[in-house]
Amino acid sequence: MSYETLLVETRGRVGLITLNRPQALNALNSVLMRELDAALKAFDADKAVGAIVITGSEKAFAAGADIKEMQALDFVDSYLGDFLGGWEHVAGARKPMIAAVSGFALGGGCELAMMCDFIIASETAKFGQPEITLGVMPGMGGSQRLIRAVGKAKAMDLILTGRMMDAAEAERSGLVSRVVPPEKLLDEALGAAEKIASFSLPAAMMAKEAVNRALELTLAEGLRFERRLFQSLFATEDQKEGMAAFVAKRKADFKHK
Ligand code: CO8
Numbered sequence: 001m002s003y004e005t006l007l008v009e010t011r012g013r014v015g016l017i018t019l020n021r022p023q024a025l026n027a028l029n030s031v032l033m034r035e036l037d038a039a040l041k042a043f044d045a046d047k048a049v050g051a052i053v054i055t056g057s058e059k060a061f062a063a064g065a066d067i068k069e070m071q072a073l074d075f076v077d078s079y080l081g082d083f084l085g086g087w088e089h090v091a092g093a094r095k096p097m098i099a100a101v102s103g104f105a106l107g108g109g110c111e112l113a114m115m116c117d118f119i120i121a122s123e124t125a126k127f128g129q130p131e132i133t134l135g136v137m138p139g140m141g142g143s144q145r146l147i148r149a150v151g152k153a154k155a156m157d158l159i160l161t162g163r164m165m166d167a168a169e170a171e172r173s174g175l176v177s178r179v180v181p182p183e184k185l186l187d188e189a190l191g192a193a194e195k196i197a198s199f200s201l202p203a204a205m206m207a208k209e210a211v212n213r214a215l216e217l218t219l220a221e222g223l224r225f226e227r228r229l230f231q232s233l234f235a236t237e238d239q240k241e242g243m244a245a246f247v248a249k250r251k252a253d254f255k256h257k
Pocket of ligand 1 (some may be wrong): 020023024025027028029062063066067069104106107108109111130131134137138139140247
């Protein structure tokens with residue numbers, strides 16, 4: 001399938017999606033949202049893919065929602081059409097998903113990066129929620145996911161002032177897991193994704209599910225949920241293989257990759 005706003009390919013067992021609207025710094029319009037949803041669904045369904053990387057260009061991961069597209073929207077159209085509602089499907093991708101961020105990740109771009117399971121940033125990355133400067137506020141999860149990632153003080157600072165934070169501050173704040181030089185970004189993200197894809201896919205997907213549930217459940221319910229998933233993995237051949245390989249001092253060869 002070919003896309004108008006994305007480049008989609010596989011590298012080994014990694015599905016790589018490159019946002020590709022260079023003329024608009026990868027601003028997220030409705031075509032891109034639909035295409036990203038379709039590409040993620042295709043990777044989720046593809047047994048040859050064990051993890052996904054989403055990236056942009058060197059200058060911009062994505063400079064936010066497409067301001068030119070949404071400028072003329074009114075409330076009734078926005079409400080009846082559930083404007084931005086489709087992004088929940090993007091966030092719902094089931095396989096592990098890494099954002100590789102270089103340059104601007106602003107507004108919806110920062111929110112898209114936060115929909116991924118973790119963010120690897122280049123030293124040039126700049127994160128922000130500048131919606132306030134446009135007379136609006138975050139609408140794709142920024143007010144909910146940013147506070148969970150960086151805490152209330154930093155989230156309020158970014159959302160209320162609209163300022164950008166650089167990669168070093170983002171790493172200090174816990175928004176990104178690694179910062180690397182720009183020329184190493186894609187290799188670093190692909191390497192991490194390939195590593196994840198070499199493990200048992202049911203284990204990786206359940207681990208992702210459990211970590212994400214931690215944001216929504218009480219500790220007691222989260223621990224119970226985790227334990228049930230953990231116990232269920234003992235029904236897989238990959239648990240037998242992983243533990244047998246450890247005991248035999250050899251590399252595990254997981255069946256459900
Ligand atoms: N929407 C549409 N077009 C954009 C956007 C955008 N968000 N960002 C940049 N562009 C376009 C510019 O209009 C310009 O096009 P043209 O050449 O036709 O004028 C081109 O991309 C290049 O941009 P600049 O010339 O501005 O490049 P600079 O290097 O000078 O500046 C900046 C880069 C600082 C990133 C600047 O472009 C900028 O401030 N962009 C807007 C950032 C912003 O406010 N983002 C938040 C948008 S609101 C939002 O995301 C709401 C989230 C809630 C829902 C999300 C749903 C998807």
